[in-house]
Amino acid sequence: MPHLYLKSNFFQSVTANKLILILSCYFVVVFNLTFLLKTYNAVLLLDKYNLLFLLSVPILLLNILLIFFSVFSVKYLLKPALIVFTFISALMTYATFSYGIVFDYGMIENTVKTSSSEAFTYLNVNAFLIVAALSVLPIMYLYKVKLTFSPLKTELTQRLKLLSLSTLSFFIIAFFFYGDYASVGRNNRTLTSYITPLKSVVSGYKFIRNNYFNEPATFTVLDNSPILLTDNEAGKRVILMVVGETARAESFSLNGYDKPTNQFTRVHHPISFKNMSSCGTATAVSVPCMFSALGRSDYQKQVANNQQNLLDIVKLANVDVLWLDNNEGCKGACNRVTTINMDKSKIHNLCDGDYCFDEVLLSPLKNKLSHLTHQTTLIVLHLIGSHGPTYYRRYPENFPKFLPDCQRSDIQNCTQEQIVNTYDNTIAYSDYVLSKMIEELSLLEEKNNIDTAMLYVSDHGESLGENGLYLHGFPYAFAPTQQTHIPMLFWSNNQNKTDQNCLNNLADNTFTHDNVFHSILGLMKVKSKTYKPNFDIFHQCNTRDLLVNNTTDEQ
Incomplete structure (x- = not known):
């Protein structure tokens, strides 16, 4: 009976070297298909290319995997x-094929800091079936196959032969x-990010080293005596800083988008700064970075976490600071x-047990505004905004929508029109919430x-299928503008005509998250x-408050 022979032969005893070879071949052909395709596409775009070089790519990758897996060849x-x-690589392959995600250091950090409720939004029938199709057979084989080891000396010799070859x-x-590898690598620096699972292993090692094995850093005080330059006769002041989530500038009608995504705030005439860029492409980087004095070019998480940030400094200056969070933390x-x-565990018209619509922030905001205890108050509101892939869960059912939308988490299986409409609905709903804050x-x-x-x-933007990319978190140096070009709006109840015209003239200038720290000060x-006037967007337009600028310039 041939089928019985094949079954017994398939699960026969194998040596460690043979098992490593079998799995390495599977990893090359299946889990690294994206890497191979992207490499071949990059090479085939060249006017001239070496066919033997193309043939060598999978062989080189196979040798790298053989060396890597040999490290684990202990009984x-x-x-x-x-x-x-195998299982982790199947998950990564699904994420890469479906959303264009690459698992570099930033994505590993983002993944570790993702809450369980957020992680579950990526789970769907499509994801389960694809991951199972990629991993079940090799995992069953690994589980069933009998692995044989020779005496230690012989085993070491065999392993040395494999490594040597x-x-x-x-x-x-x-x-x-x-020359071919160097040329392709220089012009396509993201290619190595698709090598599975090596890139994620290296990034994971760096993340663990930096976060759990570094020496505890000493907390650095940047300014031990900041001063609030107002007196009691000046009256109370309240500043709201609203941190958006996953909003991209090109989807704002205030920036020229052809859909009315800002119909609610438009009546309040906010100033939209149209050329604003983020510090990172993920919340875990961008949020702490924008509150840090370091700036994007010098930003290091360990340094930023162990020194005063914007909120520390204004609090020390006797400003009442409150952070209201409807996201996954600050x-x-x-x-x-x-x-x-x-x-978010409460279930009512604004919360479903996993998430709350951003309107939930309005009640604690109203409560705070009715109980002001200090002359100056800073309230930071962290929105859930347009967090994907479950965009449809970011706005109420009865909220006016752009249709047809995408009522599923595996957005890559929706049409482009559905994905964009659903995302635009989140922008419009965030705009509605912002208008309510302005009204308060x-x-x-x-x-x-x-x-x-x-x-x-x-905090950052979002890809909606452009060039096959979805979501965010792409390495910053190669990220599309959809993930780094972000919106920034400013509204004030006492802006005089001179200031308004001045700010409108600045609205097309280029700014980044580096400006936020100094502009809020x-x-x-x-x-x-810590204040740098040149980074303060409002400095040259603030005709009524020259005291703060002049006194700070002298430092």
Whole structure:
């Protein structure tokens, strides 16, 4: 009976070297198909290319994987390690094929900091079927196959032979095609990010090293005596800083988009800064970065986490600071100020047990505005905004929608029109919430003659299928503009005509998250050693508050 023979032969005993070879071939053909296709596409675009070089790419990759898996070829470690790598690689392959995600350091950090409720939004029938199709057979084989080991000396000799042959083959290919690999690599620096699972292993090692094995850093005080440059006779002031989530500038009608995504705030005439760029392409980087004095070029998480940030400095200057969060936390930015996280476990018209619509922030905002205890108050509101892939869960069912929309998490299986409509609905709903916040500030000014202003800025943008990319988190140096070009809106209840015209003239200038730190200090009228007037967007237009600028310039 042939089928019985094949079954017994398939699960026959194999040596460690043979098992490593079998799995490495599977990894090359299946889990690294994206890497191979992208490499071939890059090469075929050249006017001239070497066919032998193209043929060498999978062989070189095979040798790299053979060397990598050989590290785990210990008797009781090899099979469990290969099973784990197979399952993880299947998940990564699904994410890469479906959303264009690459698992570099930033994505590993983003993944670790993702909450369980957020992680579950990526789970769907399509994901389950694809991951199962990629991983079940090799995992079953690894589980069933009998692995044989020779005496230690013989086993070491066999492993040395495998490593020697793989290393020799690697260097032969590198010797003959070094120029080709160097040229393609220089012009396509993201290619290595698609090598599965090597890139994620290296990135994971760096993340663990940086976060769990570094020496505890000493907390650095950047300014131990910031001063609030107002007196009691000046009256109270309230600044709202609204941190958006996953909003991209090109989807704002205030920036020229052809759909009315800003119909609610438009009536309040906010100033839209049309050329604003983010610090990162993921929340875990952008949020702490925008509150840090470091700036994007110098930003390092360990340094930023262990020194004063914007909120620390204004709090020390006797500003009342409150952080209201409807997202997945402030990523360390609010660790030393009063924080209220929305209770998403409650089920009512604004919360479903996993998420809350951003309107849930309005109640605690109203409560705070009716109980102001300090002369100057800064309230930071962190929106869930347009967080994907479940865009349809970011706005109420009865909210006016652009249709047809995409009522599923595997957005790559919706049409482009559906994906864009669903995303645009999230922008429109965020705009509605912002308009309600502006109305609360206007009411506060009318009743109590309190000076108010609001600054809205998103953490990063989003890809909606452009060039086959979805979501965000792409390495910044190669990220599409959809992930880095973000919206920023400013509204004030006391902006005089001179200031308004000045800011409108600046609206087309180029700004980044680096400007946020210093612009908020300027708005709050906080004198600090950390303040840089050249980075304060409002500095040259602030005709009524020259005191803060002049005194700070002298430092």
